[in-house]
Amino acid sequence: MEIEFETLKVKMSEAIFKKDYEVNTFTTNPAKRLGVLGLVGILQDIAAIHAEKMGFGYDQMLERGSFWVLARQSIRISHWPELFSPLEVRTWSREPKGFNAYREFEILSGDQKIADCTTTWVALDVEKRRPVEIRRDNLPFFPRTESLLNYEAKKLMISREVSDLEIRGSFATRNSDLDLNGHVNNTKFSQWVIDSIPFARHTEFKVVGYHINFLSEVKLDDEVTVFKDLKSSTDNNHLFVGLLKNKEKPAFIVEIETE
Numbered sequence: 445m446e447i448e449f450e451t452l453k454v455k456m457s458e459a460i461f462k463k464d465y466e467v468n469t470f471t472t473n474p475a476k477r478l479g480v481l482g483l484v485g486i487l488q489d490i491a492a493i494h495a496e497k498m499g500f501g502y503d504q505m506l507e508r509g510s511f512w513v514l515a516r517q518s519i520r521i522s523h524w525p526e527l528f529s530p531l532e533v534r535t536w537s538r539e540p541k542g543f544n545a546y547r548e549f550e551i552l553s554g555d556q557k558i559a560d561c562t563t564t565w566v567a568l569d570v571e572k573r574r575p576v577e578i579r580r581d582n583l584p585f586f587p588r589t590e591s592l593l594n595y596e597a598k599k600l601m602i603s604r605e606v607s608d609l610e611i612r613g614s615f616a617t618r619n620s621d622l623d624l625n626g627h628v629n630n631t632k633f634s635q636w637v638i639d640s641i642p643f644a645r646h647t648e649f650k651v652v653g654y655h656i657n658f659l660s661e662v663k664l665d666d667e668v669t670v671f672k673d674l675k676s677s678t679d680n681n682h683l684f685v686g687l688l689k690n691k692e693k694p695a696f697i698v699e700i701e702t703e
Contacts, residue, residue, distance in 0.1 A: 459588040461494040465531040467553075473646075477524040478531075480654055481638060484517070484631050487549055487561055490533050498537070498586065502624055509570050514630050515544070516564040516597035519654040523558040530554065536588035540578040543567075545585075548593050564597045573661075598655040600697040601676075602685045608675035609685070612640035616667045628662040633696045637684050640670040649680075653701030660688060660695045668695050 465471075471482025495501045495512070505511050525531065531553055538546035549561040567576050578585075603609065615636045623629040633656065638646075662668060667689040676683045680702050686695040 459586050460534055460536045461490070461497065462532060462534050463490050463493065465533055467525050467527055467529045467531060469527070472527050475524075475647075476527045478526075478529070479524075479638075480651060481631060481634055483519065483521075483551070483559070484634050484654075486531070486533060486551075487517075487519075487535075487563075488629075488631060490535050490549070491547055491563075494535050500585075505567065506570065510567045510576050511570060511625055512545075513566050513568050513625075514563060514658055515566050516599065516658070517561065517630075517654075517656050518563075518595065518597040519559060519561040520595075521559040521652055521654070523553070523556065524650070525553040525558060537585055538592060539587045539589070540585060543575040543577055545578050546596075548588075560593055562593050562595060562597050598657075598699065600655060600657045600683070600699055602673045602683060602694070602697055603675040605675065608673055609671035610674050612670045612672050612684070614667060614669045614689075615639075617662060617664055619664065622664060626663065628666075630656075630658065633658070633662075633686060633698070636668065636670055636686060637698045637700070640672075640684065641682075649702035651700055652703050653699070655699040655701075657697045658695075659697065660691075660693055662686075662688065662695045 465486055467478045467482070471478055471486065473479030492501065496504070502511065531551060534550045536548055538548060540546065543566055545565040545567070547563045547565060550557060551559040567578055568574065569576050613636070617628050621628045621632045668686045669689060670684055670686050673683040673685060682700045682702065684698045687693070688695050
């Protein structure tokens, strides 16, 4: 499929896309501040909007016989703004490499940068469910080339010893968990991990880093058990893994950095 670059509304000079948000009642946690779940939802939203404007959104990718899958995400947070605080979110694409596409974000509240995020994406063939190579000649990428973030999304590893894993909760997928691709929405994995942490613990620490690797598709009627990796975790680093029941393979790994 040929790309008519002249029809695109977003030009190379507009590689950085900006959108205003507000910390509202849907994105706050019990502390009346923006929460992890609210933040990852905002990032997912602006990524989809920007991709659509750039010419490689959901429907546009389906026309090419593929769809996007988020593979890795790393977030660094210095401040969690309060309810009704204004947010400005900025996002841009980096130069793709082979089978990987990269997207970065900055989040500001007022004049203060409060967080940034880097992500790695893969395009899968709709029928074969296999990665397809991402090339500039078949996708209208206008990557940002200067002032990029100085880190990449983290590759996470867990202990392979069953004795090191402590069960924290089991979650059966429901209709409302599914996204446009018919599998569990990325943000649901974050919700499951948050729900697997005792409520009292949430009041004892501040999250300063959130990392997730998406490893397997989770579909309707699948069941995922969340474990904490006791061997790999420390006082300030908490590692979790979601295992698909009866399939003996991880669906995701999450690391939460706290202080």
